[in-house]
Amino acid sequence: MPGPDAARAAAILADLGPLLPSLASPALVVDLAAVDHNIAAVLRRCGDGLGSRAADRWRPHVKTLKTAALVRRLWAAGVTRCKCATLDELQMLLETAAEDGREDSLDVLLAYPLHEAAFRVARRLLAAHPAARVQLLADSPAHALAMDGWARTAAAPLDLHLDVDLGMARTGSPPSVWREAIADLASLSRLRVAGLHGYEGHLAWSQTREAAVAYDQLCDLAAAVACIGTDPLELVTSGTHSFSAALDHPRLNGGPWRHRISPGTVVLSDLRSEPAADLLDLRQAAYVLARVISRGSDRVTLDAGSKAIAPDRPAPNCRLPAWPGLVPLSPSEEHLPLRREHGALPDLGAAVLLVPDHVCTTVNLYRECLLLGRNEAPVRAVIGASGHRLYFAPDGQDTSA
Ligand SMILES: Cc1ncc(COP(=O)(O)O)c(C=O)c1O
CATH class of the missing domain: 3.20.20.10 (Alanine racemase)
Structure with missing residues (x-):
């Protein structure tokens, strides 16, 4: 029996279905109801x-x-x-x-x-x-x-x-x-x-x-x-x-x-x-959508390395609610290998959802996210304050005056 977060992850992936051919990965997806x-x-x-x-x-x-x-x-x-x-x-x-x-x-x-x-x-x-x-x-x-x-x-x-x-x-x-x-x-x-x-x-x-x-x-x-x-x-x-x-x-x-x-x-x-x-019965609201880019006999690798999820956390720095038998190993920048402990392996190209160990440092890696509302089409939102600015003022104006 899948847990409630596995059921929710499956529902989110189903909602994303029509968008998957055009949606890049890794992608940050936010469940607004949560x-x-x-x-x-x-x-x-x-x-x-x-x-x-x-x-x-x-x-x-x-x-x-x-x-x-x-x-x-x-x-x-x-x-x-x-x-x-x-x-x-x-x-x-x-x-x-x-x-x-x-x-x-x-x-x-x-x-x-x-x-x-x-x-x-x-x-x-x-x-x-x-x-x-x-x-x-x-x-x-x-x-x-x-x-x-x-x-x-x-x-x-x-x-x-x-x-x-x-x-x-x-x-x-x-x-x-x-x-x-x-x-x-x-x-x-x-x-x-x-x-x-x-x-x-x-x-x-x-x-x-x-x-x-x-x-x-x-x-x-x-x-x-x-x-x-x-x-x-x-x-x-x-x-x-x-x-x-x-x-x-x-x-x-x-x-x-x-x-x-x-x-x-x-x-x-x-x-x-x-x-x-x-304590608060919180629901997971932010997921990283990733895809399988390599598949071995007891291992798959996702396109969500340390530049996509919880870069400040040691392995395992995420969890796959719908694939509890897969254990995240140490990521490299663009790759996340997963070891099979039990159960099936997802197919090559399959989309999966990851829950980050640390959501703040994950959000900061993205320029945009996809907001999923109940009974509404997904909305693209700019993460306006991610990353770091180059100049203090727009266009490098001098602010010392
Ligand atoms: C000054 C300050 N206030 C509040 C927080 C609370 O944040 P969080 O809810 O992520 O624990 C932090 C976390 O780093 C912080 O540095």
């Missing part, structure tokens, strides 16, 4: 006791989606806050909101420390979309003071989150460093402390005790910073691998601040988010 189901599932978990204010608790990271059409599914569900990491993501969000006439409800946290040239581009984008709220991130007190200088011509103060290093040792400063800098932060003239960003991405789902210690540190710092920040301060924590512990933490929940979680992977789901998927 996207909507996953968004609703996160909102239900956020909303325990909150009713319609559930959407207020979630600031999803759009690094997973990078696609205007998918961001619009969040907006349609009432989720208007988000987080992003790159200027391409910020630009995609602002331009999509402008196109839809909804800039005034967009609230983005650019959760990435900006150097001066990137800061100038962010400000230009902000100036072009003044109705949208964009908050920036300070890596350290020195970075906050430097940004204050870069912003000296800003007409209105810019909202700033202090990046708090809760043990991940990637960006931000420890709580003690921020606490000692409160007097300096009070002197900022063009920046206003609007929140604390404490991303605990070093912790696994099961490390709830360590997470609680980190959240207490964040709450203690929030209490100390309250005198110089906006009222209420916003506290942003947690991705797909720890949001549930954060939602349950009494002090994050009950303080004079507003706490929000920021998982993004939950919208599409992948193999490595299994604990979250189990």
Whole structure:
């Protein structure tokens, strides 16, 4: 008996049938019903006791989606806050909101420390979309003071989150460093402390005790910073691998601040988010369509190597729901060999669907994806923020002025 994901993969392949002669592979395919189901599932978990204010608790990271059409599914569900990491993501969000006439409800946290040239581009984008709220991130007190200088011509103060290093040792400063800098932060003239960003991405789902210690540190710092920040301060924590512990933490929940979680992977789901998927009953929403390009006696090879799926993950970096007897081996750039453990082998040229171990790095490899809706023809969507730009501004304009 095939499992539910095998049945869904078979249904998706059947829907794609008429397109297969013209559809290239590898191709990224997104099941919109699963996207909507996953968004609703996160909102239900956020909303325990909150009713319609559930959407207020979630600031999803759009690094997973990078696609205007998918961001619009969040907006349609009432989720208007988000987080992003790159200027391409910020630009995609602002331009999509402008196109839809909804800039005034967009609230983005650019959760990435900006150097001066990137800061100038962010400000230009902000100036072009003044109705949208964009908050920036300070890596350290020195970075906050430097940004204050870069912003000296800003007409209105810019909202700033202090990046708090809760043990991940990637960006931000420890709580003690921020606490000692409160007097300096009070002197900022063009920046206003609007929140604390404490991303605990070093912790696994099961490390709830360590997470609680980190959240207490964040709450203690929030209490100390309250005198110089906006009222209420916003506290942003947690991705797909720890949001549930954060939602349950009494002090994050009950303080004079507003706490929000920021998982993004939950919208599409992948193999490595299994604990979250189990808790929320998530459905797999993103698949890579691949074809068999070589067939041996106990092995087939697909046209979906490390340039097509989860390039950052060790083998097996994906799963084939409809072919459980095939084990993905180490990929090369354009090839993915699969070893037969049991069952039949797919035919040469056959199309198969793969579930990525890591969906964020998979989406980033594609320029376009195919959106599959129930009872609608498949729609081609541009992944506008995948990859990386060459110049800060279009056509290499100088942005230093
Ligand atoms: C700053 C930040 N916030 C949130 C997330 C959450 O993302 P995910 O849902 O993929 O765990 C990440 C993941 O890398 C991150 O770096």
